[in-house]
Amino acid sequence: MTQIKDHPRHRNRISFLTKEKLEEIMDWAKALSELAAEESCTIIVEGQRDMSSLRSLGVKGNYEFVREIIQSLKEGLQDEFNGHTYVILTDFDREGKLLHLNLKTMLSSLGAKIIEWPRTRYLKLGLPPKIEEAYNFVSKRRNK
Numbered sequence: 001m002t003q004i005k006d007h008p009r010h011r012n013r014i015s016f017l018t019k020e021k022l023e024e025i026m027d028w029a030k031a032l033s034e035l036a037a038e039e040s041c042t043i044i045v046e047g048q049r050d051m052s053s054l055r056s057l058g059v060k061g062n063y064e065f066v067r068e069i070i071q072s073l074k075e076g077l078q079d080e081f082n083g084h085t086y087v088i089l090t091d092f093d094r095e096g097k098l099l100h101l102n103l104k105t106m107l108s109s110l111g112a113k114i115i116e117w118p119r120t121r122y123l124k125l126g127l128p129p130k131i132e133e134a135y136n137f138v139s140k141r142r143n144k
Contacts, residue, residue: 036061049132056135082111092129
């Protein structure tokens with residue numbers, strides 16, 4: 001299998017973040033944390049490193065891994081998703097996009113609410129396509 005390179009749109013050739021861009025990223029993290037608290041929203045990520053990266057950026061909330069969601073679905077626990085709110089922050093590579101689409105479709109069909117703005121805004125902020133790289137991306141450019 002061929003390794004997927006970063007999408008050119010996500011390549012940030014500058015070596016620093018402006019104060020304004022850094023504030024936008026921190027505002028995104030704060031807004032996502034507030035959403036997670038107010039809406040009892042669960043943030044779905046692919047793995048431990050994704051969660052660690054987001055937490056290091058200041059995103060607080062209840063996290064679940066994709067594998068846990070899939071396991072619950074396999075075990076027939078579909079009723080537990082009805083009425084719950086989720087943000088799906090999988091990577092922006094081919095696999096992550098497919099996971100996002102499949103989870104969104106399955107969870108929505110079971111009565112869950114999927115909130116998309118954090119995912120859309122993540123891309124607009126120019127953060128890297130792999131969620132696990134977000135914190136290092138910001139911290140390396142913050143101090144220059």
